[in-house]
Amino acid sequence: MRFRFENNVLDGDLRELTCGGAAVPLQPQVFDLLLYLVAQRTRVVSKDDLISQIWSDRVISDSALNSRINAARKAIGDDGATQRLIKTIPRKGFRFVGDVREEMAASVAPVEARPALPRVADRPAVAVLAFENMSGDPAQDYFGDGISEDILTALSKQRWFMVIARNSSFTYKGRAVHIRQIAEELGVRYVVEGSVRKANNRVRITAQLNDAASGGHLWAERYDRDLVDVFAVQDEITNAIVAAIEPQIHAAENFRADRKPPSSLDAWDLLMRALSHYWRVTRRDHEAARALLEGAIGIDPNYGRALSVLAANHMLGVHLGWAELA
Structure with missing residues:
Protein backbone atom coordinates (compact mmCIF):
# COMPACT_ATOMS: atom_id res chain seq x y z
CA MET A 1 0.00 0.00 0.00
CA ARG A 2 1.10 3.55 -0.81
CA PHE A 3 0.08 6.60 1.25
CA ARG A 4 0.13 10.18 -0.09
CA PHE A 5 0.03 13.19 2.24
CA GLU A 6 1.08 16.77 1.49
CA ASN A 7 4.15 16.41 -0.75
CA ASN A 8 5.11 12.99 0.63
CA VAL A 9 4.62 9.44 -0.61
CA LEU A 10 5.05 6.58 1.86
CA ASP A 11 5.34 3.23 0.08
CA GLY A 12 4.96 0.27 2.42
CA ASP A 13 5.84 -2.31 -0.23
CA LEU A 14 9.03 -0.63 -1.40
CA ARG A 15 9.76 0.62 2.15
CA GLU A 16 10.45 4.05 0.77
CA LEU A 17 9.54 7.63 1.70
CA THR A 18 9.79 10.32 -0.96
CA CYS A 19 9.21 14.04 -0.77
CA GLY A 20 8.65 15.84 -4.06
CA GLY A 21 9.89 12.74 -5.85
CA ALA A 22 13.21 12.66 -3.94
CA ALA A 23 13.98 9.76 -1.61
CA VAL A 24 14.15 10.64 2.09
CA PRO A 25 16.66 8.49 4.05
CA LEU A 26 15.11 6.83 7.09
CA GLN A 27 16.34 4.33 9.64
CA PRO A 28 14.29 1.12 9.32
CA GLN A 29 12.85 1.54 12.82
CA VAL A 30 11.74 5.11 12.12
CA PHE A 31 10.18 3.99 8.82
CA ASP A 32 8.23 1.24 10.63
CA LEU A 33 7.00 3.72 13.22
CA LEU A 34 5.86 6.24 10.60
CA LEU A 35 4.14 3.57 8.54
CA TYR A 36 2.31 2.26 11.61
CA LEU A 37 1.11 5.73 12.62
CA VAL A 38 -0.16 6.47 9.12
CA ALA A 39 -1.89 3.10 8.78
CA GLN A 40 -3.53 3.54 12.22
CA ARG A 41 -4.41 7.21 11.69
CA THR A 42 -8.09 6.73 12.65
CA ARG A 43 -7.15 6.25 16.31
CA VAL A 44 -4.72 7.33 18.99
CA VAL A 45 -1.76 4.97 19.13
CA SER A 46 -0.54 4.40 22.68
CA LYS A 47 3.05 4.00 23.80
CA ASP A 48 2.32 0.35 24.55
CA ASP A 49 1.06 -0.13 20.97
CA LEU A 50 4.29 1.27 19.57
CA ILE A 51 6.50 -0.77 21.88
CA SER A 52 4.61 -3.91 20.90
CA GLN A 53 4.59 -3.26 17.14
CA ILE A 54 7.95 -1.54 16.59
CA TRP A 55 10.13 -2.81 19.45
CA SER A 56 8.58 -6.29 19.85
CA ASP A 57 7.78 -5.57 23.53
CA ARG A 58 11.40 -4.76 24.42
CA VAL A 59 11.83 -2.28 27.25
CA ILE A 60 12.77 1.18 25.91
CA SER A 61 13.08 4.58 27.54
CA ASP A 62 10.78 7.54 26.89
CA SER A 63 13.74 9.42 25.42
CA ALA A 64 14.32 6.62 22.88
CA LEU A 65 10.67 6.69 21.85
CA ASN A 66 10.59 10.48 21.60
CA SER A 67 13.78 10.43 19.54
CA ARG A 68 12.15 8.13 16.96
CA ILE A 69 8.95 10.24 16.92
CA ASN A 70 11.01 13.39 16.32
CA ALA A 71 12.96 11.66 13.54
CA ALA A 72 9.69 10.64 11.86
CA ARG A 73 8.37 14.21 12.14
CA LYS A 74 11.53 15.67 10.68
CA ALA A 75 11.45 13.26 7.74
CA ILE A 76 7.97 14.45 6.68
CA GLY A 77 8.57 18.16 7.33
CA ASP A 78 6.86 18.28 10.71
CA ASP A 79 8.20 19.20 14.14
CA GLY A 80 7.30 18.91 17.81
CA ALA A 81 6.21 22.54 18.08
CA THR A 82 3.62 22.66 15.29
CA GLN A 83 2.69 18.92 15.26
CA ARG A 84 1.00 19.46 11.91
CA LEU A 85 1.03 15.78 10.94
CA ILE A 86 2.02 13.74 13.99
CA LYS A 87 0.22 14.98 17.07
CA THR A 88 1.08 14.09 20.65
CA ILE A 89 -2.02 13.39 22.74
CA PRO A 90 -1.01 14.03 26.39
CA ARG A 91 -1.14 10.90 28.57
CA LYS A 92 -2.69 8.98 25.66
CA GLY A 93 -0.16 8.55 22.87
CA PHE A 94 0.22 9.77 19.29
CA ARG A 95 -1.95 10.17 16.22
CA PHE A 96 -1.26 10.93 12.58
CA VAL A 97 -3.68 13.79 11.74
CA GLY A 98 -2.66 14.66 8.16
CA ASP A 99 -4.95 14.15 5.16
CA VAL A 100 -3.97 10.86 3.54
CA ARG A 101 -4.86 9.32 0.19
CA GLU A 102 -4.32 5.59 -0.17
CA GLU A 103 -3.20 4.00 -3.43
CA MET A 104 -2.43 0.47 -4.48
CA ALA A 105 1.28 0.09 -5.14
CA ALA A 106 2.39 -0.74 -8.65
CA SER A 107 2.35 -4.46 -9.32
CA VAL A 108 5.64 -6.10 -8.58
CA ALA A 109 7.27 -8.29 -11.18
CA PRO A 110 7.10 -12.00 -10.38
CA VAL A 111 10.08 -13.43 -8.60
CA GLU A 112 11.11 -15.43 -11.65
CA ALA A 113 11.44 -12.25 -13.72
CA ARG A 114 13.69 -10.45 -11.24
CA PRO A 115 17.43 -10.56 -11.75
CA ALA A 116 19.10 -12.63 -9.07
CA LEU A 117 21.14 -10.85 -6.44
CA PRO A 118 24.86 -11.05 -7.15
CA ARG A 119 26.65 -13.86 -5.40
CA VAL A 120 30.36 -13.98 -4.75
CA ALA A 121 31.75 -17.24 -6.11
CA ASP A 122 35.49 -16.62 -6.20
CA ARG A 123 35.96 -14.65 -2.99
CA PRO A 124 34.12 -14.80 0.33
CA ALA A 257 37.98 -25.73 0.65
CA ASP A 258 38.79 -29.08 2.26
CA ARG A 259 35.67 -31.14 1.61
CA LYS A 260 36.91 -34.42 3.09
CA PRO A 261 34.75 -35.12 6.16
CA PRO A 262 36.18 -36.90 9.21
CA SER A 263 35.36 -40.55 9.68
CA SER A 264 34.06 -39.75 13.17
CA LEU A 265 31.92 -36.91 14.50
CA ASP A 266 33.87 -37.21 17.75
CA ALA A 267 37.02 -36.18 15.87
CA TRP A 268 35.19 -33.22 14.35
CA ASP A 269 33.91 -32.16 17.78
CA LEU A 270 37.45 -32.25 19.21
CA LEU A 271 38.70 -30.13 16.29
CA MET A 272 36.00 -27.50 16.85
CA ARG A 273 36.87 -27.32 20.55
CA ALA A 274 40.57 -27.08 19.70
CA LEU A 275 39.98 -24.15 17.35
CA SER A 276 38.32 -22.13 20.11
CA HIS A 277 41.59 -22.45 22.07
CA TYR A 278 43.94 -22.09 19.10
CA TRP A 279 42.82 -18.54 18.26
CA ARG A 280 43.12 -17.21 21.81
CA VAL A 281 46.94 -17.34 21.55
CA THR A 282 47.83 -17.95 25.18
CA ARG A 283 50.18 -20.64 26.49
CA ARG A 284 47.38 -22.41 28.35
CA ASP A 285 45.13 -22.40 25.29
CA HIS A 286 48.05 -23.55 23.13
CA GLU A 287 48.44 -26.66 25.31
CA ALA A 288 44.68 -27.26 25.40
CA ALA A 289 44.46 -27.05 21.61
CA ARG A 290 47.36 -29.48 21.20
CA ALA A 291 45.76 -32.07 23.48
CA LEU A 292 42.39 -31.83 21.72
CA LEU A 293 43.95 -32.05 18.26
CA GLU A 294 46.02 -35.06 19.21
CA GLY A 295 42.83 -36.65 20.50
CA ALA A 296 41.08 -35.99 17.17
CA ILE A 297 43.98 -37.50 15.21
CA GLY A 298 44.00 -40.50 17.56
CA ILE A 299 40.39 -41.15 16.53
CA ASP A 300 40.96 -40.45 12.82
CA PRO A 301 44.69 -40.53 11.84
CA ASN A 302 43.85 -39.32 8.30
CA TYR A 303 41.80 -36.28 9.39
CA GLY A 304 43.48 -33.58 7.27
CA ARG A 305 41.99 -30.57 9.02
CA ALA A 306 43.12 -31.70 12.45
CA LEU A 307 46.61 -32.53 11.13
CA SER A 308 46.98 -29.09 9.51
CA VAL A 309 45.83 -27.19 12.61
CA LEU A 310 48.12 -29.30 14.83
CA ALA A 311 51.06 -28.43 12.57
CA ALA A 312 50.16 -24.73 12.76
CA ASN A 313 49.78 -25.01 16.51
CA HIS A 314 53.28 -26.50 16.80
CA MET A 315 54.73 -23.70 14.66
CA LEU A 316 52.99 -21.06 16.75
CA GLY A 317 54.29 -22.63 19.96
CA VAL A 318 57.86 -22.61 18.67
CA HIS A 319 57.54 -19.02 17.45
CA LEU A 320 56.29 -17.81 20.83
CA GLY A 321 58.75 -19.88 22.83
CA TRP A 322 56.16 -22.26 24.27
CA ALA A 323 57.61 -25.36 22.57
CA GLU A 324 60.88 -26.53 21.13
CA LEU A 325 61.72 -28.03 17.77
CA ALA A 326 62.24 -31.78 17.95
Missing part, protein backbone atom coordinates in the same frame (compact mmCIF):
# COMPACT_ATOMS: atom_id res chain seq x y z
CA ALA A 125 32.07 -11.74 1.28
CA VAL A 126 31.54 -10.17 4.70
CA ALA A 127 28.81 -7.84 5.98
CA VAL A 128 29.44 -5.62 9.01
CA LEU A 129 26.15 -4.68 10.69
CA ALA A 130 25.67 -1.52 12.71
CA PHE A 131 26.56 -2.28 16.33
CA GLU A 132 23.46 -2.16 18.53
CA ASN A 133 23.25 0.66 21.06
CA MET A 134 22.39 -0.98 24.40
CA SER A 135 22.62 2.22 26.43
CA GLY A 136 18.98 3.20 26.00
CA ASP A 137 20.03 6.64 24.79
CA PRO A 138 19.67 7.22 21.02
CA ALA A 139 22.22 10.02 21.28
CA GLN A 140 24.85 7.33 21.82
CA ASP A 141 24.18 5.67 18.43
CA TYR A 142 27.16 7.51 16.99
CA PHE A 143 29.67 5.47 19.00
CA GLY A 144 28.39 2.06 17.85
CA ASP A 145 28.07 3.31 14.26
CA GLY A 146 31.63 4.63 14.42
CA ILE A 147 33.00 1.28 15.61
CA SER A 148 31.10 -0.54 12.85
CA GLU A 149 32.28 1.83 10.14
CA ASP A 150 35.90 1.61 11.28
CA ILE A 151 35.76 -2.21 11.25
CA LEU A 152 34.19 -2.13 7.79
CA THR A 153 36.89 0.23 6.50
CA ALA A 154 39.73 -1.80 7.99
CA LEU A 155 38.40 -5.11 6.66
CA SER A 156 38.01 -3.54 3.21
CA LYS A 157 41.80 -3.25 3.03
CA GLN A 158 42.01 -7.05 2.90
CA ARG A 159 41.98 -7.83 -0.82
CA TRP A 160 41.28 -11.55 -0.63
CA PHE A 161 37.68 -11.13 0.54
CA MET A 162 34.95 -8.61 -0.19
CA VAL A 163 33.19 -6.33 2.31
CA ILE A 164 29.63 -5.18 1.68
CA ALA A 165 29.15 -1.39 1.56
CA ARG A 166 27.77 0.47 4.57
CA ASN A 167 24.65 1.60 2.69
CA SER A 168 23.60 -2.03 2.31
CA SER A 169 24.60 -3.55 5.64
CA PHE A 170 23.31 -0.64 7.79
CA THR A 171 19.76 -1.00 6.42
CA TYR A 172 19.25 -3.73 9.03
CA LYS A 173 19.88 -1.35 11.91
CA GLY A 174 17.13 -1.56 14.52
CA ARG A 175 15.53 -4.63 12.91
CA ALA A 176 15.42 -8.17 14.27
CA VAL A 177 16.48 -10.15 11.19
CA HIS A 178 17.98 -13.64 11.19
CA ILE A 179 21.63 -13.91 10.15
CA ARG A 180 20.77 -16.34 7.36
CA GLN A 181 18.25 -13.92 5.85
CA ILE A 182 20.79 -11.10 5.92
CA ALA A 183 23.39 -13.34 4.29
CA GLU A 184 20.95 -14.41 1.59
CA GLU A 185 19.85 -10.86 0.79
CA LEU A 186 23.39 -9.45 0.73
CA GLY A 187 25.09 -12.49 -0.80
CA VAL A 188 27.65 -12.96 1.98
CA ARG A 189 29.14 -15.91 3.84
CA TYR A 190 30.08 -14.09 7.03
CA VAL A 191 28.34 -11.46 9.18
CA VAL A 192 29.96 -9.30 11.85
CA GLU A 193 27.65 -7.91 14.52
CA GLY A 194 28.00 -6.49 18.00
CA SER A 195 26.72 -4.13 20.66
CA VAL A 196 27.86 -1.10 22.64
CA ARG A 197 26.85 -0.22 26.19
CA LYS A 198 28.06 3.02 27.78
CA ALA A 199 27.67 3.90 31.44
CA ASN A 200 29.31 7.00 32.89
CA ASN A 201 32.96 6.82 31.77
CA ARG A 202 32.96 3.09 30.98
CA VAL A 203 32.10 1.32 27.76
CA ARG A 204 31.51 -2.36 27.04
CA ILE A 205 31.71 -3.55 23.44
CA THR A 206 30.89 -7.06 22.28
CA ALA A 207 31.61 -8.35 18.78
CA GLN A 208 31.10 -11.65 17.02
CA LEU A 209 31.78 -13.20 13.64
CA ASN A 210 29.01 -15.47 12.36
CA ASP A 211 29.08 -18.19 9.72
CA ALA A 212 25.89 -17.64 7.73
CA ALA A 213 25.76 -21.21 6.43
CA SER A 214 25.72 -22.85 9.86
CA GLY A 215 24.32 -19.93 11.84
CA GLY A 216 27.08 -20.46 14.41
CA HIS A 217 29.68 -18.14 15.90
CA LEU A 218 33.22 -18.42 14.58
CA TRP A 219 34.55 -15.93 17.09
CA ALA A 220 33.22 -13.65 19.85
CA GLU A 221 34.84 -11.30 22.34
CA ARG A 222 33.97 -8.61 24.89
CA TYR A 223 35.96 -5.43 25.56
CA ASP A 224 35.62 -3.23 28.68
CA ARG A 225 37.38 0.13 28.61
CA ASP A 226 37.53 3.50 30.38
CA LEU A 227 36.51 6.36 28.10
CA VAL A 228 39.44 8.66 28.73
CA ASP A 229 39.82 9.36 25.02
CA VAL A 230 36.84 8.24 22.91
CA PHE A 231 38.75 8.09 19.63
CA ALA A 232 41.71 6.26 21.14
CA VAL A 233 39.38 3.64 22.64
CA GLN A 234 37.51 3.35 19.34
CA ASP A 235 40.77 2.84 17.41
CA GLU A 236 42.12 0.32 19.92
CA ILE A 237 39.01 -1.85 19.91
CA THR A 238 38.59 -1.63 16.14
CA ASN A 239 42.15 -2.83 15.61
CA ALA A 240 41.67 -5.67 18.08
CA ILE A 241 38.45 -6.83 16.44
CA VAL A 242 39.83 -6.68 12.90
CA ALA A 243 43.02 -8.50 13.97
CA ALA A 244 40.86 -11.32 15.33
CA ILE A 245 38.32 -11.50 12.51
CA GLU A 246 40.65 -11.69 9.50
CA PRO A 247 42.47 -14.92 10.52
CA GLN A 248 39.15 -16.49 11.54
CA ILE A 249 37.77 -15.95 8.03
CA HIS A 250 41.01 -17.26 6.56
CA ALA A 251 40.78 -20.43 8.64
CA ALA A 252 37.10 -20.91 7.84
CA GLU A 253 37.79 -20.59 4.12
CA ASN A 254 40.64 -23.10 4.33
CA PHE A 255 38.34 -25.58 5.99
CA ARG A 256 35.59 -24.85 3.47
